[in-house]
Amino acid sequence: xxxxxxxxxxxxxxxxxxxxxxxxxxxxGASPVAVAAxxxxxxxxxxxxxxxKIALDDTQAKAAGVTLAVAAPARISVAITLPGEIRFNxxxxxxxxxxLAGVVTSVRAELGQNxxxxxxxAVIASSGLSEQRSELLSAQRRLALAGTTFERERRLWQDKIxxxxxxxxxxxxxxxxxxAVRNARQKLNAIGAGAAVGTTAGADLNRLxxxxxxDGVVMEKHLALGEAxxxxxxxxxxxxxxxxWAEIAVPPKDLALVRVGETVVVKASxxxxxxxxxITYVGSLLxxxxxxxxxRVALANPDRAWRPGLFVSVDVxxxxxxxxxxxxxxxxxxxxEDKPVVFVKVAGxxxxxxxxxxxxxxxxxxxLQGLSAGARYAxxxxxxxxxxxxxxxxxxxx
Numbered sequence: 001x002x003x004x005x006x007x008x009x010x011x012x013x014x015x016x017x018x019x020x021x022x023x024x025x026x027x028x029g030a031s032p033v034a035v036a037a038x039x040x041x042x043x044x045x046x047x048x049x050x051x052x053k054i055a056l057d058d059t060q061a062k063a064a065g066v067t068l069a070v071a072a073p074a075r076i077s078v079a080i081t082l083p084g085e086i087r088f089n090x091x092x093x094x095x096x097x098x099x100l101a102g103v104v105t106s107v108r109a110e111l112g113q114n115x116x117x118x119x120x121x122a123v124i125a126s127s128g129l130s131e132q133r134s135e136l137l138s139a140q141r142r143l144a145l146a147g148t149t150f151e152r153e154r155r156l157w158q159d160k161i162x163x164x165x166x167x168x169x170x171x172x173x174x175x176x177x178x179x180a181v182r183n184a185r186q187k188l189n190a191i192g193a194g195a196a197v198g199t200t201a202g203a204d205l206n207r208l209x210x211x212x213x214x215d216g217v218v219m220e221k222h223l224a225l226g227e228a229x230x231x232x233x234x235x236x237x238x239x240x241x242x243x244x245w246a247e248i249a250v251p252p253k254d255l256a257l258v259r260v261g262e263t264v265v266v267k268a269s270x271x272x273x274x275x276x277x278x279i280t281y282v283g284s285l286l287x288x289x290x291x292x293x294x295x296r297v298a299l300a301n302p303d304r305a306w307r308p309g310l311f312v313s314v315d316v317x318x319x320x321x322x323x324x325x326x327x328x329x330x331x332x333x334x335x336x337e338d339k340p341v342v343f344v345k346v347a348g349x350x351x352x353x354x355x356x357x358x359x360x361x362x363x364x365x366x367x368l369q370g371l372s373a374g375a376r377y378a379x380x381x382x383x384x385x386x387x388x389x390x391x392x393x394x395x396x397x398x
Contacts, residue, residue, distance in 0.1 A: 054388050055349045061381075068345060069379035071371050074327040077361035079315045080257060084248035084266070084297070086310040092240035094213045099191040101231045102126030102208055104223050109236065111221045115212040121236055122210045122223060128231075129193055130206035136184035143177035150174040216240040241304050246277060246297040248314045249290060257318050258282055258295050265315040265362050266299055268306075274362075275299060275306070279316075315362065324359065324366035329379040333357055333365055334386045342367070343385040345376040350385050353377075 056064070102124035109121040153170035156162035188194055193208055220237035223229055246266045250258050260279050267274040277299040286293055297314060299306055306312075333340050333355070341352040355370035371377070378385055 052389065053346060053349050053351050054343070054385055056385070056388070057348070061350075061378075064381055064384045066378050066381035066384060068376050069329060069332070071326050071328050071342075071367065071373055071375045071377060073323065073325050073373060074364055075321045076324050076327065076359050076364055076366055077321045078318045078359065079265075079361055080254050080318055082248045082250060082254065082258075082314045082316060084246045084312045084314045086299075086306050086308050086312060087245045087247045087296075088219075088239050088241075088308050089243050089245050089298075092214065092216070092243065093219075094216075094238050095234040096121060096210055096213070096236035096238060097232055097234055098124055098126070098208060098210060098229055099231050100124075100126040100128040100193075100208060102129070102206070102229060104225055104227045104229060107223065107225055109212075109218050109221070111218055113218045115216060115218060115238065117212055117214045119212045120209050121212055121218075124208040124210065124229065125206045126208045127206060129188075129191070129208045132184065132187050132191075132193075133205040136181070136188060139177065139180040139184045143174075143181050146170070146174040146177040210235065212238055214238070214240055241308075242301055244299050244301045244306050244308060245280075246299050246306075246312055246314060248295050248297065249292040250282070250295050251292050252286065254316070255282070255293060258316055262316065264297055264317070266297060266306075267313050267315065269311040269313060273305060317361070322359075324364075326367040326371055326373050327364045328367055328371070328377060330360055330363055330365045332377055332379050332382050334382050336386060336389065342371055343378040343382050344371070345378070350378060352385075352389055 056066075061068075103126075104122060105125050106123035107121075108123075109115055109119070115121065150170040150173070153162060153167045157164055157167035191208075192211070216238040217240075218236060219239045221235070222233065223235040229235055248258075258279060260282055262279045263276055264279060265274055266277055277297040279295055280298045281294075281296040283294040328342055332342055334343070334352075335341070336352055339354050340357055342355050343350040344353040353370055356368040358366035358368045360366065
């Protein structure tokens with residue numbers, strides 16, 4: 001390699017280094033965001049993305065049922081929140097027992113089945129019932145005979161044929177037979193069994209029918225075909241789930257606020273649901289382990305959404321109120337990506353504004369951060385905006 005070739009290679013290497021330096025230098029007037037983008041994810045600074053706007057004009061919002069309101073100061077009723085659990089309404093829960101020992105000959109109700117009052121749940125063959133029904137039949141025959149004898153003695157006494165003593169003895173025998181029949185019937189009524197169908201020798205004297213005491217659901221079943229059951233065995237548990245109890249634990253410091261007849265709000269912990277109910281009972285004793293008193297809230301359950309065993313929270317009004325700087329309608333708060341938001345009105349639509357909620361009385365909710373007084377927001381129909389936001393996100397994902 002001669003001297004001229006060496007000089008040529010050196011000049012070309014210098015030009016290459018100069019071009020590389022010019023390419024790596026930021027352009028004049030380039031924005032910091034562009035520079036950060038060129039620098040890559042390791043050197044670029046992360047910037048928060050503005051919340052996505054939901055394009056919706058006033059006409060469309062009105063058609064969708066969205067109503068606006070203004071965030072403003074207000075007085076919020078202070079309520080205490082107590083933990084609770086949904087329980088069966090014990091006044092409408094019954095344990096069906098045979099009251100006589102026997103063998104199961106038929107089972108007509110299954111676990112979870114809806115039953116009507118008086119519906120046959122099972123049939124049991126009971127020797128004890130056969131004896132009681134036989135006693136009734138015997139008493140009825142003795143009564144019929146005593147009635148015939150009494151009528152004959154009465155006629156004979158009136159015709160001066162027989163003595164008065166025979167008439168009085170027949171009258172006494174009739175009274176005793178009537179008492180025996182009444183006694184036999186009351187024994188059968190006490191176990192929920194009437195007289196056997198028919199009075200012939202072929203009647204099912206041992207047939208004991210177990211019937212539902214009221215409309216409800218079969219919650220427990222403890223018998224099978226051919227099984228021998230005792231007289232005190234709880235073979236069925238029937239509960240009327242159209243009404244349930246919310247049982248709450250009340251610490252001593254809050255006992256003065258929990259009063260019978262007070263209307264409270266019960267909220268589910270597992271899903272978004274709430275309902276109003278009245279306190280029907282407040283215990284006078286504290287539990288030895290929990291050191292709390294029990295209270296019960298009667299809760300209507302027409303759709304059976306409040307299932308026994310469900311954990312709930314109960315908001316009990318304290319009768320006090322305090323001022324809040326910024327409040328919104330409680331229904332205006334929605335959850336987006338596990339964060340509470342309020343849909344704020346902006347030019348050309350709405351924006352999901354993250355907020356930090358505070359106290360709430362069920363109607364108004366205090367906003368601690370994220371919203372200023374005077375801001376216009378969607379007070380009614382915010383769930384429609386939430387659905388639109390989810391739809392837009394799905395479209396962008398595709």
